[in-house]
Amino acid sequence: MLYGAIEAGGTKFRSAIYQDEKIIDELTVATTTPEVTLKPIIAFFSNYKIKALGLGAFGPVILNRESPDFGLITQTPKEKWRNFNIYRYFVEKLNVPICLDTDVGVAALGEYYAYRSRVNHLLYVTVGTGIGVGVIKNGIILRGAHHPELGHLLIARRGDDKYPSVCPYHDNCIEGLASGSSLTARYHLSPSQLADREDIWDLEGYYLAQAFLGYTLAFAPERIVIGGGVSAQARLLPNIRKHFTKLNNGYYIYPQLSNPDLYITLPLTGNNAGIYGAYCLVRGEG
């Protein structure tokens, strides 16, 4: 029994064939245009007879099953993907049942299953090119009339920070001030070239901590798992935890929040949260 899984991120698409919880083949393609990115993916899946496909797509994407636009990517800064229906594309090309959610939603689901019932409520935050958040409540990917877009939560700039936001919509959202794109625009170096600059990771930690406190006050998760390219930086998590504790200032307390080293943490699944979560979303279907 084979299942297909795709983590369709803003930087790259990772596709995999799963058999019994294990990847038996995979392919990674850069996110450029729908045509260029998706062609080799269809070729990849055509080598296998999959029962169904789990798809975690970057957003905003319409997830309301009743909408005729289910699967449509909407307000993304990636112009070539705006108004592209990623669900319909794969349904037409692969002709198998498809379970769709956001890339960060499925990543949160992957981490939830990796915790094997030791955690009921969990957030997955990716800090990469952009910033996105997936929310799990009792094993379900949470959304209201739309999926969360907490990469655009507004935060307070530090008084001396005058760098322009990289978000085309917001002057002081967390994606605009603290994403990988923002770091590159500010310092003209990649995050790994900035590895030892404590001042930089202090500011980055301060901004992310503001957002993490907001996420915490909203969802009271038992873990905030941080993934994405920027999360690999050794100085990042200690700075987020330090500022988080300072900003909360002893106000919001519950048992799972009491130890910031456990509460704000790296993924159990390493770089596999998204692809594993896409598989978790679909296994049993089809």
Add this chain to the structure above:
Amino acid sequence: MLYGAIEAGGTKFRSAIYQDEKIIDELTVATTTPEVTLKPIIAFFSNYKIKALGLGAFGPVILNRESPDFGLITQTPKEKWRNFNIYRYFVEKLNVPICLDTDVGVAALGEYYAYRSRVNHLLYVTVGTGIGVGVIKNGIILRGAHHPELGHLLIARRGDDKYPSVCPYHDNCIEGLASGSSLTARYHLSPSQLADREDIWDLEGYYLAQAFLGYTLAFAPERIVIGGGVSAQARLLPNIRKHFTKLNNGYYIYPQLSNPDLYITLPLTGNNAGIYGAYCLVRGEG
């Protein structure tokens, strides 16, 4: 068949006897100390044979049923109520089944039922002495490992605003900068005495809009209902809507969000959201 309902707010406790969806008797007492506030409430309920009690309590309050401290009020600035177990008190005095949630949680539930299935996801925000938020998802009061505390969401101060926050924990949370207590501390007048000061309601609207955008990006509700003493001000809602639209800047879109006049709105239940919601929480129990 009689049910008891209590909206235990930070300013006043409102108690009611419900019969068939209607209040047949009620009592309001100021929130001072547990002893002074609660004695007349017990006397009030002792006149009736209620089947069960719905209780919406100000928080933070422990709502984890497995905790030995279920019902304990914790980090409140109201010192006399800190470490008071409001659930245990009523269980001992009234000896009836009790359903407990937060005051804003039950208010959100009351509004949800008032909408009679026309809305699945709804937020209730009270802007009074403090600021609190209740979240409904598919008819259920949402919480993770703890109930939300979104009155303490951090926001960005306007550059020229140097007034100290009234929150003892946070320099720039929404309760600290935009609650009724903050308005009184800033201007030494009550909200109604400030009714015509457009400059004041513009700043208040700007702050609340930042928080409302954060709540929206997190939960994507179909309505944000605003109650509490400050919400009665005629200039408030237009200013929140104006700044909300400006801050979102066309980014986050879904059908129910498209008309700010419908999306950010006053309660259908008037001042009864909390007491009616406490009743909704308990009817059918006992």
